[in-house]
Amino acid sequence: MSAFLQLKHLMEETLEKLEKLSVEKNRESFIETFEHFLYEREKLLKDIKPPFTDEEKRMGEELVVLDKKIQAQIEQFFQTLKQSMRNLKKQKHSNKKYANPYQDVSAMDGMFFDKRN
Numbered sequence: 001m002s003a004f005l006q007l008k009h010l011m012e013e014t015l016e017k018l019e020k021l022s023v024e025k026n027r028e029s030f031i032e033t034f035e036h037f038l039y040e041r042e043k044l045l046k047d048i049k050p051p052f053t054d055e056e057k058r059m060g061e062e063l064v065v066l067d068k069k070i071q072a073q074i075e076q077f078f079q080t081l082k083q084s085m086r087n088l089k090k091q092k093h094s095n096k097k098y099a100n101p102y103q104d105v106s107a108m109d110g111m112f113f114d115k116r117n
Contacts, residue, residue, distance in 0.1 A: 003047035004059045010040050011066040018073045022080075030077060037070075 014037040021030040052060065096103070 002056075003044050004056050004063070007041065007044045007048070008059060008063060008066070010037065010044065011063060011070065015066060015070055015073065018070065018077075022073060022077060027077075027081070034074065 014033065017033045018030065021033060
């Protein structure tokens with residue numbers, strides 16, 4: 001099996017897995033799948049050397065389209081991850097404010113001094 005064909009099968013399989021895992025919200029498996037894909041892709045890309053036949057050029061164009069789809073999945077995953085990290089930080093801040101609401105008060109408003117002696 002040529003390196004182009006192996007790479008195409010790897011990319012199609014990875015895209016299916018990433019789409020499935022993004023729906024399931026399984027972050028650890030998503031990252032493991034992507035790391036495995038990068039490792040395997042690197043090995044296959046080393047085997048691909050020019051000159052290319054017409055069929056290999058056509059398959060290369062298909063690989064570019066698949067790669068863009070995988071990149072879109074990864075970008076969506078990272079946006080979701082960033083949003084959940086922002087929400088967690090916001091929730092942490094809200095919990096601190098609830099536990100100690102006067103922690104950040106720097107002015108002494110409302111202080112009353114009685115001058116009657």
